Amino acid sequence: MNIDCKDRDRIFEDGTPAEWAGLEAHSASCEGCAEEMRAWKALSVAAQELRDYSDAPSLWPRIGQALAEQASAKRMRWLNLGTSLALGWQLAAAAALALLVTLGAVWVYVHRTPRNTPQEMADKFLLKSPALAEVERTQAAYEQAIDKLAAEAKPQIDNPATPLQASYREKLLVLDSAIDDLRAQAGLNPSNAQLRQQLLAMYQEKQQTLQDILEEKR
Amino acid sequence: MPPSEDRTSRSAAPAVSGEVSAMALEDTDLAARCLAGDLSAYERLYALQGARMKNVARNLLGNALDAEDAVQETFLKVQRSITSFRGHSSFVTWAYRILINTCYDARRSRMRKKEVSTDDDSEETPHFEPRAPGAHPSLRIALERALARLTKHQRDVFLLYEVEGFHHAEIAAMLEITETASKNTLFQAKKNLRQVLEPPRNQSATGAR
Numbered sequence A: 001m002n003i004d005c006k007d008r009d010r011i012f013e014d015g016t017p018a019e020w021a022g023l024e025a026h027s028a029s030c031e032g033c034a035e036e037m038r039a040w041k042a043l044s045v046a047a048q049e050l051r052d053y054s055d056a057p058s059l060w061p062r063i064g065q066a067l068a069e070q071a072s073a074k075r076m077r078w079l080n081l082g083t084s085l086a087l088g089w090q091l092a093a094a095a096a097l098a099l100l101v102t103l104g105a106v107w108v109y110v111h112r113t114p115r116n117t118p119q120e121m122a123d124k125f126l127l128k129s130p131a132l133a134e135v136e137r138t139q140a141a142y143e144q145a146i147d148k149l150a151a152e153a154k155p156q157i158d159n160p161a162t163p164l165q166a167s168y169r170e171k172l173l174v175l176d177s178a179i180d181d182l183r184a185q186a187g188l189n190p191s192n193a194q195l196r197q198q199l200l201a202m203y204q205e206k207q208q209t210l211q212d213i214l215e216e217k218r
Numbered sequence B: 001m002p003p004s005e006d007r008t009s010r011s012a013a014p015a016v017s018g019e020v021s022a023m024a025l026e027d028t029d030l031a032a033r034c035l036a037g038d039l040s041a042y043e044r045l046y047a048l049q050g051a052r053m054k055n056v057a058r059n060l061l062g063n064a065l066d067a068e069d070a071v072q073e074t075f076l077k078v079q080r081s082i083t084s085f086r087g088h089s090s091f092v093t094w095a096y097r098i099l100i101n102t103c104y105d106a107r108r109s110r111m112r113k114k115e116v117s118t119d120d121d122s123e124e125t126p127h128f129e130p131r132a133p134g135a136h137p138s139l140r141i142a143l144e145r146a147l148a149r150l151t152k153h154q155r156d157v158f159l160l161y162e163v164e165g166f167h168h169a170e171i172a173a174m175l176e177i178t179e180t181a182s183k184n185t186l187f188q189a190k191k192n193l194r195q196v197l198e199p200p201r202n203q204s205a206t207g208a209r
Helices: A005-014 A017-027 A031-050 A059-110 A118-125 A129-158 A163-188 A193-217 B017-035 B039-061 B064-084 B091-118 B137-147 B152-163 B168-175 B179-197
Strands: none
Touching: A005 A017, A005 A031, A005 B179, A017 A031, A031 B137, A031 B152, A031 B179, A059 A163, A059 A193, A059 B039, A059 B064, A129 A163, A129 A193, A163 A193, B017 B039, B017 B064, B017 B091, B039 B064, B039 B091, B039 B152, B064 B091, B091 B168, B137 B152, B137 B179, B152 B168, B152 B179, B168 B179
């Protein structure tokens, strides 16, 4: 390999073994390159002076203990997280179950099969005028009372802080939807006592739910 | 130093491919055991690399006490972040990268404290404390002083290559630079060290420069 002084820096930076051998051969006849090579290698030799791999007997016990403590702290964090998650899931599951039972009850109530003949049903469920007026007055007062209760529970409903509160909110949405539906039907057929009873049941359920939310807040 | 004359201690430069496989296997095994939370794997890592890690930290930070703290912090960080190890480099190289970053953090923190106490904004360089005498104590002291005059990057590459015996590929992975940049930085570092340690006596001896 034909190496001369010009190649020296490049070889120092990134020379192949063959190029280094070529530079060595060139240095045999070039005093300048021979001196540079000696000085270059001397730096590598001098660097060994900064190598001190002496043992530090107290270091590993210290590190080992710190690692064990960190591992233990991590396990504890997972354990605590697991416990709090378990509690959260239990509450959420209980709330979901309560919601299912309620919805089931509402569905059964709404879709129950009438056992009486149409005429008997009409006699039984159609309200007469004075009674109708009284029912409507009572219903309006009841609605106002529930609205007050809903206003009081609004912060918890809008921003549920727990899974249970979130479930209550879902339940209220379902109840409100059922109430709107029943009110629309009652508007079309104001003398139907059965519709009024169903509406009352919905209102009672809503009232109870709002009370539960306010109870939880306390 | 030419590649053909690399020290036998250059870290991952085993002579035969069987040794390469064995080292890679041990590296993979260590990573897997550390990931599984096996504390004995960390002890093995310390047995294999602890002394060298401490030496790296000592040369970057300048004293044994800070170096030991940095090594301990590195092991804790490895344990905390083992799940983020993706195997892009070897596990050991990854651990060294954490060590070097830990040393940088320590240096920065020390510099901030220094700025607060003295309002001195000079670049932080390690101030080497006396060590056990080596074969050539005067040479070591001269080299430490000369290293303090290099840029941080040049000093780090020189220490990792010439003192610790890492390959450029490993240094590149540790410092997050390219292999070419590592080679170039080492070249500049050695050129500067030569100038500091040996003031020019005869310009004709510099040949092509």
